Amino acid sequence: MGRAPCCDKASVKKGPWSPEEDAKLKAYIEENGTGGNWIALPHKIGLKRCGKSCRLRWLNYLRPNIKHGDFTPEEDNIICNLYISIGSRWSIIAAQLPGRTDNDVKNYWNTKLKKRLLGRRRDPSRSQHLQSNNQDQRESSNENDNSTQNLSASALERIQLCIQLQGLPLPLFQPQANPLLWANDAINQNQGQNLSDILPAEISSNPPVNENGVVSSLDEGLLDGIETFSSPSSGVHSNVNAVEAELRGLLYGEEGQVSEQSYNREEDFGIGSMDWWDNYANKSPVSSWGYPAEPNPISPIPHDYASLYDI
DNA sequence: AATAAGGACAACCGCTTTGTC
DNA sequence: CGACAAAGCGGTTGTCCTTAT
Structure with a gap:
């Protein structure tokens, strides 16, 4: 007995998001909020996506004030100090970097900072x-x-x-x-x-x-x-x-x-x-x-x- | 120019935690 | 207080792009 899937895997789309999907999700959330239920959200707006996928897309990419691109030396320093101190608690580390997401910080650490160090x-x-x-x-x-x-x-x-x-x-x-x-x-x-x-x-x-x-x-x-x-x-x-x-x-x-x-x-x-x-x-x-x-x-x-x- | 290798980033998966009834 | 659902989280994988050969 495994865990019940959060959605019907056969009927949801996977892979990269299209601009149309982004626009739909962004417009809806900006106007109505998430409604506190990510699972139900894609059905409401006619997106063939898993609720978890919508949540991730919003949090990591569509949400306002998300910073993309180069990390500053100050951010590098914060990430390194905190990683050495608390390990891979990416959400905590990201919380100290306005505009950065845990996924961003994690990827940045794994692909750049760790190798540099x-x-x-x-x-x-x-x-x-x-x-x-x-x-x-x-x-x-x-x-x-x-x-x-x-x-x-x-x-x-x-x-x-x-x-x-x-x-x-x-x-x-x-x-x-x-x-x-x-x-x-x-x-x-x-x-x-x-x-x-x-x-x-x-x-x-x-x-x-x-x-x-x-x-x-x-x-x-x-x-x-x-x-x-x-x-x-x-x-x-x-x-x-x-x-x-x-x-x-x-x-x-x-x-x-x-x-x-x-x-x-x-x-x-x-x-x-x-x-x-x-x-x-x-x-x-x-x-x-x-x-x-x-x-x-x-x-x-x-x-x-x-x-x-x-x- | 073609292609393999590696890097960067986005997205997924599944476990854990939290909230609600 | 326990069961269940939803959200949160971190590890992993997939895909696209760049660089080297």
Whole structure:
């Protein structure tokens, strides 16, 4: 027994939309709205299309204020930062880019950005040097090797990206650098397991576990931990700006222009920088989780982060 | 000029989530 | 509270266009 089809596949047209079909759909929705029922809509206007297909065509192409064409460097940066942080949540990423659709962002990532980032290779000697300067973090990363076996493909891709970005061990994905996101991933993929088995000691010392020691959801203890690890004095914070610089280098061919010193420096790269990270670090994630009512339109901060992570 | 290969984008598919009764 | 329908979402596929040979 499979799932019932949403429409009669035999009687609906598939493939590219004609200008006439576009015009029909656009005219109807502009005048009447969707009526809250996409399935019924094609019948109302005499389109031999599946309701889902109509919805997609409207959302991705016909809807007003849709931006087509080249992505700006700022948009590139937002997409990369968010992808590394939250993975392939395209709708969330697209929500931070006015006029862009999730499909657009997804296609752009898969066809261009990912290749630009992963297709470039770093100087191995430099990576080695950087890693030797971060012995402790590398060891910490090795301790997490087993846990990566359970990660999703997109998570693994993120790890690969982080490795690609610099020799530092997973700066953005590492729990110290982004414990909330790490913990959320780990919890999602290990429901019912003991926290100490899936999270590093730093995080599990502030465990989001219930009285039985079972992972439930992020709680205040973990958030306190996040606040601690996110603070500029933790030393991890300064590396984030270095990652940002590296990202820019990979994206726009400035590879090698980032000095090694910058890995331990606080820098401001202006628009598209990790300002959003400062928001996490300088505001308490617990007490200041709410974001401004009118956020910066290019801010990469998901406005509904709190609901996203069920905290 | 012909054609194969690769890239870019649109559209589809099916699973998950959400809303309604 | 459970069942069902609709919408949302992300992965995948199909098609068209461009570039290389």
